[in-house]
Amino acid sequence: MQFQRQQFSLKDVKPRTIDIAGDIIEKIPGFPVIYKPAMDGISLKSWLAGHQEEVNEDLNVHGAILFRGFDVPDRNAFQDVMGAFNEEFLSYKDRSSPRTEVKENLYTSTEHPADQVINMHNELSYSHTWPLRIAFYCSQEPSEKGETPVADVRKVLQRLPEKLVSVFKEKGILYRRLLQKGVGLSWQEVFQTENRTVVEQHCRAYGQEFSWTGNDRLEIRWQRPAVRTHPVTGEEIWFNHGYFFNFGALAPEIRAAFSSSDELPFNTYYGDGSPIEAEYLELIHAAYEEECVYFPWKRKDILLMDNMLVAHGRNSFKGPREINVIMMKPIRQ
Template sequence: MQFNRPQFSLKNIQPKTVDLPEDILQREAMLPGHFPMVYKPAIDGISLGSWIGDHLADIGADLKKYGAILFRGFDVPDRDAFQEVMKAFGEELMSYKDRSSPRTEISGNLYTSTEHPADQVINMHNELSYSHTWPLKIAFYCSKQPLERGETPIADVRKVLKRLPDALISSFKQKGILYRRLLQKGVGLSWQEVYQTEDRAVVEQHCKTYGLNFKWLEKDALEIKWCRPAIRNHPVTGEEIWFNHGYFFNFMALAPEIRTAFASMDELPFNTYYGDGSPIEPAFLTAIFEAYRDECVYFPWVNQDILLMDNMLVAHGRNSFTGAREINVVMMQPFGEHA
């Protein structure tokens, strides 16, 4: 079966302004479904960090309802200012462990976004949904907007789940997902990069603690396998959500030119199966791709934008781009089986 890489087109922006109790800030619906909700300053000189600290309940209510908030037009001149704004939430920041993509830590759990080549599309996913611990909130900061494209598409995974066929949902609920990774230097990430250590004993203890089956292979490679649910309930709203990397890590999600570079499935840095080890039907993989595609919303980045998301309600990706692009990210509020 042939999979096409996702292509996105701009959707019309139809603002609707609603006043908050304080008239220093406006809330605008980017689309009729209010996704994402856009916060803009109505006057100059607003301290975004101070405003957030005084309105955590309002922000939390919008995140629970809409899943994503775009802060646009505020004076957040650089990455240091972004970090200060994020401190206003009073949440624990996560370090990027159990890595699946190349990133650079700038300082204090502030990272670059995924450093894949500019011509590649990054498929939709919820951050670290494959792991034992993931962030409940994630925030992106536009330090340098790209010349062309480079958007961060977002999709409400409550709506993604509703688009999936009943038979697919039943299969994944019953079987879950088996993840397989081959960690080796030169192809994908090495185990040293993923676990941020040179000590095999540390890696083995991590695998034992979190229930990962592991096997050391030739050329200092490591194979790991583990099972996770495909569908979870949001810890605050109780809603069922599609929360996994089942499509993202699957062989069929790779671009055709990348798939042909591997002689066998055993060479892949990632792959996914049903929890019992059986293959996921190609028709179901197509349905997952289409559900993400049909719920995808995206918008051009503007310098100093901050996109705050409930990581369990909203998936994100990345469009290809031209020109320089720098998006920074912080992950907040660790949650999961071992948080």
């Protein structure tokens, strides 16, 4: 018996489009939402390029996404992955903390001593330019603690007493900084220039009062809102450095090192210059603490956040720790 073999040609194969997004990425609900690869060999950059709408929706709803288990081997690869969003990267000017620029627009996280806790804050909320998106990458996880706690500032606002919120809405916040070498940051470090004229032009452009004092010191003052409306979701948010920069938020041993609050590298007041009550500072701190969520870092983790919806901080730690930062999608107001 003779069998007839059916002739086969690649020309006869009809292309099919298969949506396997749900199969290759596992999404774990929570805060932050966790995205994990369901199989090996997934390019996070390629996946992100095709799923912007989904990622943006999760950021608008939840505020933070943790990408865990993807093959992002180093900080250069991290910067390449973030390029998938095709958003403007933000350079770190108007600085408030020491950092190293690893390469253009790629930074280390704040380089305060390991035994110090960094209070909750939204990046650059005191400034006239801040990132809507901020991403952290774990180059090296510490041996103990060192988490980056996160808190939804919509919920922080809801926890604050109505009377407190009303006062801050009415008066806003007055920020004062004394920029000098050896205590905090110098004006050269903050503004990334050696040119006083450039600094003065910046201050005038953004309505900041400034005065040069002896020993190459610069004092600046400016007002900003305490509560803002999110530009995408339309929700009210607690968005300021009012607690973070306040004298009362400093550790007692640091406060004791200054003979006068006028010598502090930064401080905050109500917008009219009156002091913020200690009771209100305690309530703000408590609201942050109640909303804080901690998770341990794992090497190659990427934490992507809506910087206006979610505040972050840093726990103390032991062992080497390197977290890298990219800021994206600047808002200028």
